[in-house]
Amino acid sequence: MISSQVIQRWKDGNFSPPPDQKAHRKNGVTHCERVGDYSCENPRVRFADGGRLVQLRFAPSPAMQWNNEHFFDRSPRGKCKGFSFGSRRRMLNRLNEVSTSSRLPYFVTATLPDEAFNDDVARFAKTAKVWMDNFVKRLHRVSPGACGFWRIEWKARKSGLHEGKLFPHFHLLVWGLLERSLGVDGVYDRETGQQIGEVEGWESYIDLEDSQLTLELVQTLAGSARAVGNGIQTSRMFAGAGLEYEFSGKPRFIHRCSELVIRLSVERTQPDHPLAVKARKMAFSDWASLAWYHVVDSHNTDHLKAGLRVERVKSWGGVMSYCAKYMAKADCEFLSEISFGRSWGVFNTRCVPWAKIIEIELPGEVGVRLRRVARHYLDRVCARKRSRPYGVTLYCNVAQWSKLWEKPPDCPF
Secondary structure, three states, X not given: OOOHHHHHHHHOOOOOOOOOOOOOEEOOEEOOOOOOOOOOOOOEEEEEEOOOEEEEEOOOOHXXXXXXXXXOOOOOOOOOEOOOHHHHHHHHHHHOXXXXXXXXXXXXXXXXXXXXXXXXXXXXXXXXXXXXXXXXXXXXXXXXXXXXXXEEEEEEOOOOOOOOOEEEEEEXXXXXXXXXXXXXXXXXXXXXXXXXXXEEEEEEEEEXXXXXXXXXXXXXXXXXXXXXXXXXXXXXXXXOOOOEEEEEOOHHHHHHHHHHHHHHHHHXXXXXXXXXXXXXXXXXXXXXXXXHHHHHOOOOHHHHHHOEEEEEOOOHHHHHHHHHHHHOOOOOHHHHHOEOOOOEEEEXXXXXXXXXXXXXXXXXXXXXXXXXXXXXXXHHHHOOOOOOXXXXXXXXXXXXXXXXXXXXXXXXX
């Protein structure tokens, strides 16, 4: 509530603050007193119909409006420095505007090899963003419907030549990829070993005109063969015409290589065979690993094996979990003073499955009640109390919260 002293001064036409107020001064002007200040005028709710965003706003009080007129900086925004609280808030708001009825996205993590290190953080970040931009452009060419969010994060290296030094890596949420069925797999109980159900497996893929990328992948992987020894598992395969390829690494990596070589050998002799079709319709994880390797162009085959990871998000709770754990994580404190551009963004915005944004005016008592319920809800979720005098933002199930402002149907009796 606005203090009686401030209200009386407004009624008298005196818009200056009390002379004895101890507050921040700017050009001889002090902030207007806002102890216990809040507003209940003109409540409006903005929500994503089908998404997870609810924003409740009220008109600023006279004291807040006076402060905004004298102290709000209306100059253009400066250079982006680090991942600020405001940037994090805008990213979460934008992400919660995506429709929850769309297909679940893929979570992609792209890292950089030791050879890419640069002591200059700003130049290092610029180079890494150029690589990510090239990767996104490649993805758009082979899959025009692919879209999503990207986020750059800095983390100290835990091993390698530059242990302890900061390296950037990228997190992406990707929608709009083509998918194919992998058949039905059984679900078994861990204790008894009995089958308790069935689930259909799905895989994203990239539809290519020819198998050029697959050929490049086989040649690159064949050149990465090491001398057999020290327990390294190897696998030898023949890719048609008596050509022998030798691979080394983990069993999962060797299995993936053997699958690609078999498909390529069939594609050379029988173009219409189902395996040949799969050679042209490359799995997204394989294509992304190869594309990221060629974009960075480090000639480090270890980067090809582990430089990019693709995971399928299983639920919308998982989307929020990945976002809170990885994409919305704060960077090192000193990075907030370094200008290296934006920390997140949206690519191929037109294809993102956005929810419909609706904004409506609310009666005064409905807005006050909604703010009170939302404040108690956030206090329980965050385990701490905060003052929310002019509005509140929620990431929640909009269908449930909409019952608080929708008018109930007329009683037929």
